[in-house]
Amino acid sequence: MRRAETVHLCRTAQLRNLAALILLSLALTGCIFSKSETFRYRLTVEVDTPDGIKAGSGVLQVSVTETGDSPFILPEARGVRSQARGEAVVVDLGGGHLLFALLDKADSIAHAAFDPPRYRGDYGSIRTIRQLKETEGDADVPREAYPMLVTFADIEDPMTVRQVDPDNLADIFGQGVSIKGITVEMTTDAVTTGIERRLSWLDNLAAYRKVPNNPFSSNLPHEIGALRNR
Template identity: 40%
Template structure:
C-alpha cells in the first residue's frame, strides 16, 4: 500500500499541472486586437534583429550543453503498459484495464534517469454504479521493472533494464507489494467521498463476496487510454470543483486522489461560463 504522503505528492503535482494549464488557457484567450497590436509594434525590430537573436540563442544553448555535460538528444526507452484489475463479485468477474505510456532517458549530468508517464487511472465497475480506481503515480514508472523482474534478470533502474522491459512479451501478475494505490468514491458524483481501498479487504468497501482476484501487467502496442475517467467523473470538467475556491475546499484526500486519476490537467476552457 502507498502511504498517505502519496496523495499529498499527487496533489502538489496536479496543482502544478493546473497552474500551467490555466496559464496556457489565459494566453490563448487574449483578445485578437491585443495580439495584432503586439505584432504590428514589434514587426520591424523583429525582422532586423532576427538573425542575431537566433545566433545568440544557439550559441548560448550550445554553451550550456557543453558546460553541463548534457546530451541534447539522450537515448530513450519507452513502452505502453496495460494494467488490468480482476475482481470476484457475487455476480461474477468484474474486469477493467487502462494503458499508460512510460518513458526513460539515459542518465543526465547528475546521474539521474529522467522519466515520465502519461495516461489515466485504471477503473473497473465492481457493482452497479460502484467503481474501483487504481491510481497513477511514481509507481507507474517502476511497476513494469518490478513485475517483469524475472524476465529481465532482476529489477534494474538502468539502460539494461529499460531496454529489456521494452522487449518483454506476455502478461504477468503484479506482485501485491507493488500494487498501485486503490480508491473508490462512495458517491461517484461527489469528489468528497473518496475512500482508500485495502486490496486484501475489498468487502469493507463493496460488501460481502467481493475480493480482488489479481492485478496484471502487459507490455502492449495498444494506444494510451484516454477519456474514460473524464466521461465517468463529470465533475472533472466542472470549474466549480477543479478551480478555487471549490478546489481548496475539498478534503486533502480528495485532492490527492483526483491528482492521480489523470497524468494531465483537464481542459476546462469549454466549461467556463
C-alpha cells in the same frame, strides 16, 4: 584590411562564440548527454464477486530519460527521470460500485511485475527498458507493488473519494468481493482515454480551488491527482 572584411570576421567570431555557448549550455543541462525510451503496458485488474469475475484494463505510457555521468554536466541534471501518461483503470463491480486503480505507481509497476535485468553504468535504465519492451505475455503484479485503490461514495462528488484496502474489498463492497489479481502486459496499443465520461467533474477541477488560477490552492483529496495524467 578593408572595413567590410573586418566586419565579416567579427560576425563570424560572434557566431562561433554563440554556437560554443549553446553547446556548453546543452552539455551543462544534460541535453546532449541524455537518452530516452518510451514504453506502454496494459494494466488489468480482476475482482472476484458473487456474480463472477469483474475486470477492467487500460493502457499506460511511461517515458524515461537518463542523463549520463560527465564532468560537463551539472550534478542536478544527472540521473533518471520518468513520466507516466494515462488514467486510472476502472472496474465496474455492478450495482453502481466502481473501483479505481490509480497512477501512483504507474512508472514502476511494469518493472515490479516483470523484474527485468538491472544494468549498471551510464544509461543502465535505458538498457533495462529496452529489455522490458521485448517481454512477451503477461505477469502478475506482486502485492507490495499494487497501485492505490479507491472508490467514491458519490461518483458525482470528488470529495467522497475513499481508499480501498486491497486485502479487504468486502469491507466496502460486501461479502464475496476480493481482488483476484493485477497483471501487466507490454503493448503498443494507444493510451487509454475517456475516464472523464465516468467522472464528469474531472475536467473542471478549477472549481475546487481556493484561487481558480492556482492549481496548488486545490482543496481536493490527494488521490484525485492520481486519476489521470495527460
